[in-house]
Amino acid sequence: MDFPIVEFPWFGNGNIVALIAIIHVLISHGVAIGATAIVVSTEYYAMQTKNAKLDQLAKQLTKWIVIITTTVGAMTGVGIWLSTMVIQPDSIGSLLRIFFWAWVTEWVIFIGEVVLLLIYYYTWEKWKEGKEKQKHLNIGIALVVFSWLTMAIITGILAAKLTPGRWVETLSFWNAFFNPTYLPSLAFRTFLAVTLTISLFTIFVRIFVKDEDVRLSLFRIFSVWGAISLPATFIFGLWYLKSIPEQAAKLIVWSTGLPEQTFNVLNFIAFGLIVVFLSWLVIRPKKLPVVLALGMFISAIGFIGEFEVVRESIRKPYIIYNYMYVNGITAAKAEAMNRDGYLAHSTIAKVKTITEENKIEAGREIYEGQCLACHTIDGWRSKRALANRLQGWPQKSIESFIPTMHQVRPMMPPFVGTKEEVEALAAYLYKVVNEQN
């Protein structure tokens, strides 16, 4: 515990990052990456078939891409970073040290992406005919490549958190970047982005594009992309699944908080839904029911939420696998803290030596440092609320559970600190749990 603690007692600290990340993935994959690919191919198709109305529709879609990506998209992207600084400073700080130049490279490409997007939209009417139209299309193609490249870089960093591979031994940047799940997750995300775009955009096209001919042309383009992206998402998803560590794979169902049967049924239904939806789009695009498109829109958001929560949760008890626990403690820190005490090695701890008088205060500081990353006292997610989990526990039981919890519950990191610190933490938890109940 080296930095001041910021607490979100009701919402839960981890949920803040999760919420921002889910919104960002929806937009970065579904709008910035997938939608630009579809829009540029629509412009190309309109050019080939001399379909001016379809060309205008592509322009309209681009306007929305500009509005969404340069506001919510960009700010949630920066927001993941701003929020992890506040919630998990040790983790994001370490990742920045490892991947600094990858982030710098991504930044340069990102500037290119934004500038290309602005040029692409604002020159639509200016570069309209012949060679100029071709130039406009080329800008679009460059935009698609740039937006995919930003993902190709960030995926290296994200994947390394789950599978840092040889990095933990060699500390080599390249080992960290080209880690065991890099390629499968990048392939999965690439096609997921396109599938997501189709799932998210169809409802809006169905409702707001009144001209039937234009709508059907766009749906035709959606179908072609979907015929490629859905099977590819599925196949690469399986490859990704097979490449994650066994211990992590075991936590998938648990991460969602659902019973296994419900989890299986829900995912099966969702898969069935998208197959029906795409088939409908191919076979009878004229009669695509609004309800089906809406159902697809909602379940796509649900799926991304599930994917993000699972991806973040199955890393437990780590935040950087085999290097840093979810509460920011590393092997070297754990060793020193078990020897001299957790508080003695915590820069901001006010209590350094525990006495009867300051025991509760010491317990609170230990709770903030070691538990807060995942737990709340009385937050809305009852599974993580200690007032719920420890209800009715005598203080002695809490005390004897803490040193062994990581064996009973493998998703929890081991407690670090001295025997007195265990007692202080137990005393604090017992007190607040009973005050709540």
Add this chain to the structure above:
Amino acid sequence: MHILQLAIPPDFPLPIPGNLSLLEFLIVLTFILHIVFVNFTLSFATGAVALEGAGIVKKSKRLDDMARICSFHASIHKSIAVVLGVAPLLIISVIYTQYFYTSTLLIGKAWLSIIILLITAFLLLYLYKFSWEKWENKKGLHFFVGLVASVILLFIPLIFIVNIVSMLYPEKWASANGFFHSLIHYPQIWQRYAHFILASLAAGGFYMYFYFAWKQKKQPLSDVEQSLKMGGVKVTFWITLLQLLFGSLLLISFRRDIMLLFMGDDLLLTVLLLVSILLTIILCGLLYIVTKKDTPNVFYASVICFVLIVALMGWMRHEVRESYLQSYMDEHPRTLDVQKENVQPIK
């Protein structure tokens, strides 16, 4: 007790990834690029609202057209400003981790609010721009949308300024109590804010002059464009004169030993300051000439002056931080080489 009170954490065991001087150069360079676009955004958004408001009061179509051009430029530059902000934030996180992370966490909730505030302001800016014709008969509402966006944009710099000023004062961390308290707890904050807001207005005015002078080479300017160009020059002239005063106010708000570095104690810093003041006076002179007689030579000279002043300001800003943190950094060194014993795998 001393260390406990200051609460400066040890640096991470993973080393700073690169040559420190190179990173310092990059942080100055990328911060300047970022802040100039922030200046443009802020100045065009507030400028558009002010012009639209004046247009409503005076029932002037011409002012409304000027406002509309400003709003167009604001929404484009805000996208660039955000993107360019990533690099300096990346570098400050990496080379000043011990100070910057602590100062950020001390105002954690205000820091997180930046996300919501900026999304809101940016969406409102788009609404403001794209609804200009549609809401021609709802001028009050349209003006209000721009006003809210501008107020948010004027507020956000305070969060950043509190953060980067607070990182200079570890001895004041223990007695700080959240964002709003920090506004009065740390010195320099309001001086920096005033200096920054004025710089934004000046940069925006200068941009208008630059942009339309450049455009004029290709095609004659419309009446409205000409007004924006000359209006820009006037704004920049008067604001830059004011900056001589507000810059001095900022200088005297520094800790005395640091202020004196710029007043003879350090040769380099003193020269930097003197040159920047001199260039500012020259720029004012050139802008004054522009108002009387606009020629290409004056235009180029003023652009060079402007770029040099901005560069010197960015450089001095960095030196101020280094001077403040020097003694702390000596005591709490940064990790420049990997500490293998502290970077062990968990088995």
